[in-house]
Amino acid sequence: MCGPRDSEWISASPFSLMEVLVLEDDVNYEVVVTTLSMDGSPHAAAMGCRFLGQGSTIALRPHLSSQTAQNLLRWRSGVLNVTAPEYVVEAALDLGAVAMSFGVGEVVKAPVLREASAAIEFVVVEASEADVWLDVRGRPVAFRYRLTPVRPFSRSASLLVEAAVRLSRVEPFLSMGRRDDALRLWSEARSLLDDALRLSGGGDLRRLVEAVRGRLYSLEGLIPP
Numbered sequence: 768m769c770g771p772r773d774s775e776w777i778s779a780s781p782f783s784l785m786e787v788l789v790l791e792d793d794v795n796y797e798v799v800v801t802t803l804s805m806d807g808s809p810h811a812a813a814m815g816c817r818f819l820g821q822g823s824t825i826a827l828r829p830h831l832s833s834q835t836a837q838n839l840l841r842w843r844s845g846v847l848n849v850t851a852p853e854y855v856v857e858a859a860l861d862l863g864a865v866a867m868s869f870g871v872g873e874v875v876k877a878p879v880l881r882e883a884s885a886a887i888e889f890v891v892v893e894a895s896e897a898d899v900w901l902d903v904r905g906r907p908v909a910f911r912y913r914l915t916p917v918r919p920f921s922r923s924a925s926l927l928v929e930a931a932v933r934l935s936r937v938e939p940f941l942s943m944g945r946r947d948d949a950l951r952l953w954s955e956a957r958s959l960l961d962d963a964l965r966l967s968g969g970g971d972l973r974r975l976v977e978a979v980r981g982r983l984y985s986l987e988g989l990i991p992p
């Protein structure tokens with residue numbers, strides 16, 4: 768387990784989240800967005816997000832075809848979960864390699880990732896289509912966090928996140944007929960994974976790198992020659 772589930776949640780005002788999490792306006796942060804699926808089951812996806820207006824607004828850009836976009840449109844709420852990189856990778860690629868468990872929102876009808884170190888519940892204020900994206904503006908309505916020591920920066924984990932970003936785009940590009948872009952992303956992911964593997968030690972992180980490599984090679988067969 769890579770998350771701090773054992774320490775208690777501390778509930779705080781959503782107005783305090785920028786200060787507590789030491790966030791800056793307009794920086795792209797990578798989180799796990801949790802939403803409720805149509806059938807009521809929890810859904811998790813890695814997404815970039817930005818905070819605007821000193822944290823009074825959050826901005827998200829899920830792909831229009833993503834389950835997250837559909838869930839946000841349906842329920843008008845979700846949760847930004849601040850987590851270790853391993854969960855970001857798992858939520859992006861659905862590898863089944865890192866276990867995730869879910870609690871319930873304090874205010875919104877959306878699941879919360881139990882292994883998160885902070886959870887920001889939000890309601891959707893505005894959602895508009897922009898090309899292949901859904902531009903979402905949300906308002907934070909509840910905030911809780913855990914007091915946990917910060918883990919040291921790991922290049923392996925960081926490279927793995929970069930590889931996951933690229934791999935998560937291979938299939939969407941193929942479905943748009945953009946074979947060359949898909950191949951470029953696949954090749955970049957392979958090179959990032961080589962470095963991630965070299966620096967990954969011999970434990971859980973290495974197993975996750977290997978699971979992502981397994982996904983890499985299963986996607987290779989989908990790219991036309």
Ligand SMILES: Cc1cc2nc3c(=O)[nH]c(=O)nc-3n(C[C@H](O)[C@H](O)[C@H](O)COP(=O)(O)O)c2cc1C
Nearest residue numbers: 812813814815828829830833834835859931932935
């Ligand atoms: C670090 C990271 C950031 C990502 N950010 C986004 C994003 O902002 N929008 C998006 O549509 N997909 C993003 N992805 C890809 C999604 O997590 C992935 O495609 C996901 O499976 C799609 O969402 P769904 O499960 O809701 O269909 C990101 C992936 C990673 C690894």
